[in-house]
Amino acid sequence: MAATDITPPSRFAEARKRFVKTGFGSPLAAITSVLVFTLLAYIAWGFLDWAAFRAVWSKEDVALCGDHSGACWSVIDARHRLILFGTYPYEEHWRSTLAAVAIVVTVLVSCLPAMWRATRLAVLWIVGFASYYLLMEGSLLGLAQVTTDGWGGLSLTLFLFASVVLLGMPMGLGLALMRRSEMPVVRWFAVAIIDTVRSLPLVTTLFTAAVVAPLFLPSWLEGDKIWRVIFAFALFFGAYQAEVFRGGFQAIPKGQFEAGKALGISYWSILGRIVLPQVFRHALPSTINMIVVTFKETAIVTIIGFFDILASGKTAFGTAQWSPYYIEVFLFVAAIYWVFIFSLGQYGEYLKSRMAISEH
Amino acid sequence: MATAEELRRRAKRRSFTIQSAILILIVLAVWGAVSNAQYNLTRLNMTSGFSFLERDTGWDYSFSLIERSISDRYYYTLFAGLLNTLFVGFICIITTTFFGFIIGTLRDARHPALNFAANVYVQIFRNIPLILQAIFLYAILIHMGGPRQALNIGDVAFLSGRGMMLPGLNIAPAAAVGLLLTSIAIAIGLIIKKTSLWRGIAIWFGGTIVLSLLAAMVLRPEGEGVFSIPALAGLRFRGGISVPIELLALIVSITLYGSAYIAEIVRGGLAQVPRGLIEAGQALGLSNMSIWSRIKVPMALRSIIPPLGNQWIFMMKATTIGIAIGFSDLFYITVNSISQSGQTLELILILMLTFLAINYSIAFFTNWLNARLQLKEH
Numbered sequence: 060m061a062a063t064d065i066t067p068p069s070r071f072a073e074a075r076k077r078f079v080k081t082g083f084g085s086p087l088a089a090i091t092s093v094l095v096f097t098l099l100a101y102i103a104w105g106f107l108d109w110a111a112f113r114a115v116w117s118k119e120d121v122a123l124c125g126d127h128s129g130a131c132w133s134v135i136d137a138r139h140r141l142i143l144f145g146t147y148p149y150e151e152h153w154r155s156t157l158a159a160v161a162i163v164v165t166v167l168v169s170c171l172p173a174m175w176r177a178t179r180l181a182v183l184w185i186v187g188f189a190s191y192y193l194l195m196e197g198s199l200l201g202l203a204q205v206t207t208d209g210w211g212g213l214s215l216t217l218f219l220f221a222s223v224v225l226l227g228m229p230m231g232l233g234l235a236l237m238r239r240s241e242m243p244v245v246r247w248f249a250v251a252i253i254d255t256v257r258s259l260p261l262v263t264t265l266f267t268a269a270v271v272a273p274l275f276l277p278s279w280l281e282g283d284k285i286w287r288v289i290f291a292f293a294l295f296f297g298a299y300q301a302e303v304f305r306g307g308f309q310a311i312p313k314g315q316f317e318a319g320k321a322l323g324i325s326y327w328s329i330l331g332r333i334v335l336p337q338v339f340r341h342a343l344p345s346t347i348n349m350i351v352v353t354f355k356e357t358a359i360v361t362i363i364g365f366f367d368i369l370a371s372g373k374t375a376f377g378t379a380q381w382s383p384y385y386i387e388v389f390l391f392v393a394a395i396y397w398v399f400i401f402s403l404g405q406y407g408e409y410l411k412s413r414m415a416i417s418e419h
Numbered sequence: 420m421a422t423a424e425e426l427r428r429r430a431k432r433r434s435f436t437i438q439s440a441i442l443i444l445i446v447l448a449v450w451g452a453v454s455n456a457q458y459n460l461t462r463l464n465m466t467s468g469f470s471f472l473e474r475d476t477g478w479d480y481s482f483s484l485i486e487r488s489i490s491d492r493y494y495y496t497l498f499a500g501l502l503n504t505l506f507v508g509f510i511c512i513i514t515t516t517f518f519g520f521i522i523g524t525l526r527d528a529r530h531p532a533l534n535f536a537a538n539v540y541v542q543i544f545r546n547i548p549l550i551l552q553a554i555f556l557y558a559i560l561i562h563m564g565g566p567r568q569a570l571n572i573g574d575v576a577f578l579s580g581r582g583m584m585l586p587g588l589n590i591a592p593a594a595a596v597g598l599l600l601t602s603i604a605i606a607i608g609l610i611i612k613k614t615s616l617w618r619g620i621a622i623w624f625g626g627t628i629v630l631s632l633l634a635a636m637v638l639r640p641e642g643e644g645v646f647s648i649p650a651l652a653g654l655r656f657r658g659g660i661s662v663p664i665e666l667l668a669l670i671v672s673i674t675l676y677g678s679a680y681i682a683e684i685v686r687g688g689l690a691q692v693p694r695g696l697i698e699a700g701q702a703l704g705l706s707n708m709s710i711w712s713r714i715k716v717p718m719a720l721r722s723i724i725p726p727l728g729n730q731w732i733f734m735m736k737a738t739t740i741g742i743a744i745g746f747s748d749l750f751y752i753t754v755n756s757i758s759q760s761g762q763t764l765e766l767i768l769i770l771m772l773t774f775l776a777i778n779y780s781i782a783f784f785t786n787w788l789n790a791r792l793q794l795k796e797h
């Protein structure tokens with residue numbers, strides 16, 4: 060008697076079957092498959108050949124780069140410190156490294172679901188941000204002081220990113236709440252700010268903060284250029300985030316507010332214990348998206364004269380010796396951006412699918 | 420125990436106090452800012468007002484669609500910058516939408532190779548900052564050799580470090596602007612007439628090409644051909660349309676980046692089309708192509724248009740990164756004007772109001788388009 064095979068087909072076999080069926084089901088599909096895969100393989104091979112097989116890796120071998128048939132990574136070997144740390148003092152680079160690690164760890168830890176409480180996240184981000192600042196600035200820890208003008212490279216990019224998110228998140232929540240207010244003056248004020256900031260290109264907003272704002276501000280309020288720019292950037296983040304939160308608020312039935320009010324619960328308790336936890340949940344995927352966009356947009360500050368990783372990269376090939384190898388530097392900087400942005404984006408996709416499942 | 424009447428009155432009083440406090444704070448802040456600005460301006464010996472717009476600029480910039488010289492007035496130069504911004508934005512809106520639809524369709528396709536290729540494209544270009552792509556592309560272009568080492572594309576187009584030479588119609592710039600406006604008018608007319616999607620696109624495209632050819636035949640200079648094809652003459656190219664590398668780098672980088680975003684929007688829209696409709700199409704024996712063009716795209720457009728409109732607005736705003744590669748868009752012109760004339764507040768105000776106007780026009784257009792496309796509920 061033949062035993063019936065009751066083991067489920069393996070996932071791989073299923074995927075292979077589907078691949079063959081859709082990719083080689085008809086002559087046209089098969090030809091397309093072969094053509095596209097050949098083209099992709101050709102491009103990938105050409106790139107690998109240039110970037111790896113025929114490349115020169117160490118800065119001692121820079122003389123070999125002359126014929127230039129492959130990539131010359133010597134420029135990265137020689138100049139990576141400049142790209143990563145900008146003009147930060149050479150002996151203090153370990154501080155800049157640690158500070159950057161602090162920000163990355165903060166972001167990584169806040170990806171854990173166990174951290175998703177408002178207080179925990181707030182504490183985590185403030186601690187992460189504070190350790191960054193203490194390490195970079197140094198005077199409070201008894202280290203040599205480095206003012207914000209000396210910050211640069213990847214650390215500056217991460218700093219801008221972290222401070223914008225940290226400052227912009229409460230701004231966004233505040234604006235979203237003001238926009239829902241029953242008091243018309245408060246509502247109009249929020250609408251005016253949100254709509255104006257959202258209509259303007261980010262460069263314009265940052266430029267206004269960096270160059271124009273000192274005309275309006277009294278000298279005691281002027282502050283450093285970097286703080287004004289961070290404030291304006293956070294306002295940009297807040298204005299967009301307010302709309303994200305607004306979407307979250309709209310997903311919550313009005314009955315919940317009314318039930319809370321009927322039970323005599325105060326406004327802030329209704330908000331903090333009933334409404335906001337659900338709003339955050341609904342707004343989570345769009346919030347991650349906003350954070351990804353913010354990371355990408357930090358590159359804009361190079362226009363208004365900050366020494367972020369894009370600007371320090373441009374400086375790295377600025378000398379006569381290294382200027383032919385600008386492609387390698389740009390690829391290196393692009394790869395760094397790509398790793399950060401791609402991982403954050405994939406995390407957002409994962410959260411979206413996770414929430415789509417739990418909703419059923 | 421307070422009565423309900425009393426509680427209501429108390430709430431009203433509270434709301435009044437808070438709102439007046441906020442109003443007073445806003446007024447104080449504005450007053451403080453204005454008086455500070457006045458104080459700073461008198462200290463710097465500046466006069467505020469818009470009379471500077473009538474002055475000559477005295478400086479040149481990289482690109483303009485209209486005649487320019489260093490003795491132009493400020494308002495004329497700002498207008499040239501605005502035209503550049505609108506020009507780049509408009510071209511990018513068309514190219515990104517076109518490529519975005521193709522790539523988004525491939526992302527949605529069931530063919531694994533096409534799907535994979537489109538996915539690779541989106542993941543690469545969406546996850547690198549636009550400004551980095553623009554500067555990178557500009558650096559590559561500027562390192563290309565002079566016209567003699569130009570990259571020859573089928574003997575009709577040439578790419579070199581000086582720019583791209585494209586074959587074009589033999590017409591004056593003013594006629595080209597007229598053609599562009601006519602083309603936009605045809606598009607709007609077709610949308611108003613509610614012509615069906617594909618026929619509308621065919622009429623618009625065909626009509627624009629026929630009109631352009633006609634215009635070139637009638638308006639061309641004596642004794643020259645309908646087409647103007649670039650050719651190397653000595654150390655430079657003659658004939659054709661010359662696209663400077665700043666413009667080229669800006670358009671190509673915004674197109675690469677924006678198409679990846681629009682592809683995701685299109686994919687999302689196509690994925691939302693109910694399966695039943697597609698299966699109904701299959702049951703009727705429609706080909707995959709017909710299912711795509713007659714069922715999926717028309718249905719998906721309804722959910723695609725609102726985010727697409729936001730993306731168009733983003734594209735208009737993204738032209739401001741032109742300043743990083745020296746393209747003279749409105750922001751570049753404004754920044755230059757500020758450093759040359761010192762009229763910071765007035766110029767920033769003009770810049771902001773212009774962008775508000777552009778954004779609201781696009782938002783108005785997409786809302787109108789969306790309303791046209793909505794299904795009538797029965």
